[in-house]
Amino acid sequence: MTPPPRRQPARRRTAVPRRRTVLATVPVAVAALIGATGPAAGSAGAPGAGDPYFPLSGNGGYHVRHYGLTLRYDTASRHLDGKAVLTARATRDLSRFDLDLTGLKVTGVTVDRTPAAFRRDGQELVVTPRHTLRAGRGFHVTVTYHGTPKPVTDPDGSADGWIATDDGAFVANEPQGAMTWFPANAHPRDKSSYDITITVPRGRTAVANGALVGRRTAHGQTAFHWRETQPMAAYLATATVGTFKVEQYTTHDGIHVYNAVDPREAARAAPVLKKLPSVLEWESKLFGPYPFRSAGSIVDHAPGIGYALETQTRPLYDSAPDISTLVHENAHQWFGDSVSLTAWKDIWLNEGFATYAEWLYDEQHGGDSAQDAFDALYARPANDHLWAFPPGDPGSGENIFDTPVYARGAMTLHELRKTVGDRDFFRILRAWAAGHRGGHGTTAQFVRLAERTSGERLDGLFHTWLYTKGKPDRA
Numbered sequence: 162m163t164p165p166p167r168r169q170p171a172r173r174r175t176a177v178p179r180r181r182t183v184l185a186t187v188p189v190a191v192a193a194l195i196g197a198t199g200p201a202a203g204s205a206g207a208p209g210a211g212d213p214y215f216p217l218s219g220n221g222g223y224h225v226r227h228y229g230l231t232l233r234y235d236t237a238s239r240h241l242d243g244k245a246v247l248t249a250r251a252t253r254d255l256s257r258f259d260l261d262l263t264g265l266k267v268t269g270v271t272v273d274r275t276p277a278a279f280r281r282d283g284q285e286l287v288v289t290p291r292h293t294l295r296a297g298r299g300f301h302v303t304v305t306y307h308g309t310p311k312p313v314t315d316p317d318g319s320a321d322g323w324i325a326t327d328d329g330a331f332v333a334n335e336p337q338g339a340m341t342w343f344p345a346n347a348h349p350r351d352k353s354s355y356d357i358t359i360t361v362p363r364g365r366t367a368v369a370n371g372a373l374v375g376r377r378t379a380h381g382q383t384a385f386h387w388r389e390t391q392p393m394a395a396y397l398a399t400a401t402v403g404t405f406k407v408e409q410y411t412t413h414d415g416i417h418v419y420n421a422v423d424p425r426e427a428a429r430a431a432p433v434l435k436k437l438p439s440v441l442e443w444e445s446k447l448f449g450p451y452p453f454r455s456a457g458s459i460v461d462h463a464p465g466i467g468y469a470l471e472t473q474t475r476p477l478y479d480s481a482p483d484i485s486t487l488v489h490e491n492a493h494q495w496f497g498d499s500v501s502l503t504a505w506k507d508i509w510l511n512e513g514f515a516t517y518a519e520w521l522y523d524e525q526h527g528g529d530s531a532q533d534a535f536d537a538l539y540a541r542p543a544n545d546h547l548w549a550f551p552p553g554d555p556g557s558g559e560n561i562f563d564t565p566v567y568a569r570g571a572m573t574l575h576e577l578r579k580t581v582g583d584r585d586f587f588r589i590l591r592a593w594a595a596g597h598r599g600g601h602g603t604t605a606q607f608v609r610l611a612e613r614t615s616g617e618r619l620d621g622l623f624h625t626w627l628y629t630k631g632k633p634d635r636a
């Protein structure tokens with residue numbers, strides 16, 4: 162059978178009331194120009210990365226190479242103290258630039274250790290360094306801040322960002338939540354390495370991405386220092402806090418696994434998490450080598466969230482996952498995390514692929530074939546929501562996690578597989594993961610790769626399945 166639509170907003174909408182967040186605009190006061198120099202050479206960096214679905218996500222004019230985040234979270238008062246050190250490079254002469262940050266109080270900004278002027282404007286933190294940053298120049302930005310983080314409500318009604326739980330916080334940033342807990346260039350076009358240190362009351366565990374490189378307890382507080390060296394989009398960062406049982410081991414392939422599980426979910430999670438090494442091994446056979454050195458799971462007990470997220474190296478679940486969800490989030494490590502989007506419009510490259518991985522897993526583990534899954538969906542009438550919009554053109558940020566993206570996205574890959582045959586199909590998937598590893602890929606690049614690999618013209622197929630409104634006719 163077709164896997165149940167766990168990640169569909171239909172369910173999330175019931176879990177999360179639809180409401181719009183009104184972003185408080187802090188008065189433009191603090192911008193007292195520190196040592197304003199003569200006519201500013203260079204120009205302001207753009208307030209967004211140019212993505213029409215989320216116009217203010219990301220920023221123009223610079224690239225962040227590394228984030229050093231030092232956080233302290235008091236689980237009782239839900240207060241967060243933060244210091245972010247960004248190692249960046251100007252991509253053009255910059256007289257000022259933006260970071261994405263919402264809520265929280267900023268107490269200071271420096272650029273290369275010199276105090277910089279800053280002001281808040283909705284979700285933008287506008288920074289004016291004392292001197293223009295020349296194109297190509299590296300620089301450091303330090304931002305100190307604190308407050309009670311509040312999640313953002315996305316256009317589809319779901320909450321993301323720093324979401325307090327009864328024992329800590331569930332921290333999931335897709336697509337816009339990073340700005341609720343650190344200042345960022347928060348668009349997947351900009352990928353960076355991360356050091357994330359989170360100090361929490363002793364007895365709580367803080368889990369982020371990559372490897373745990375340090376852990377210290379003093380004065381009733383434990384600091385967890387995590388390091389992700391591979392390029393990571395801000396929406397894939399986490400710093401989830403809770404009371405967790407921890408399990409660590411290394412797989413045959415040398416991948417370090419760190420699982421953190423809320424005890425309330427442990428019994429149901431255990432049989433599924435046990436399969437993680439075999440799932441990663443199976444996915445590596447299909448998609449090519451696992452793109453990271455670290456892996457694992459964060460299984461929280463966070464009722465009401467209604468979704469899981471493919472946080473890099475270590476997916477985050479709001480409750481014990483089933484096997485399909487585990488397969489799905491780990492497939493994203495290749496498709497979405499290692500190979501990233503350049504625009505949210507291309508979201509089917511993430512969700513269609515991860516959903517198709519579920520179908521393949523069922524097919525190769527005694528379940529229904531991918532053809533069965535396809536047929537069950539195709540049987541839905543033309544007025545079914547599945548056909549509401551084409552997955553290659555969801556139309557707005559409201560639709561990026563909707564059924565057509567997941568299910569019709571997967572159907573597109575199945576059509577491709579039937580057209581080019583298994584051998585070429587899996588060659589295409591592996592070439593995609595290998596050729597764009599640690600970087601980015603667009604739909605147009607995928608189509609070209611599929612054509613090159615198979616030697617067939619596929620524009621008709623993709624035009625029909627990705628871009629044509631309504632239920633496609635049987636090929």
Ligand code: TRP
Binds near residue numbers: 315321470471489512
């Ligand atoms: N990308 C997630 C998945 O499919 C789903 C997801 C993450 C999501 N954040 C969301 C869905 C916000 C809706 C709203 O695994």
Ligand code: ZN
Binds near residue numbers: 168490493511512515
């Ligand atoms: Zn997904």
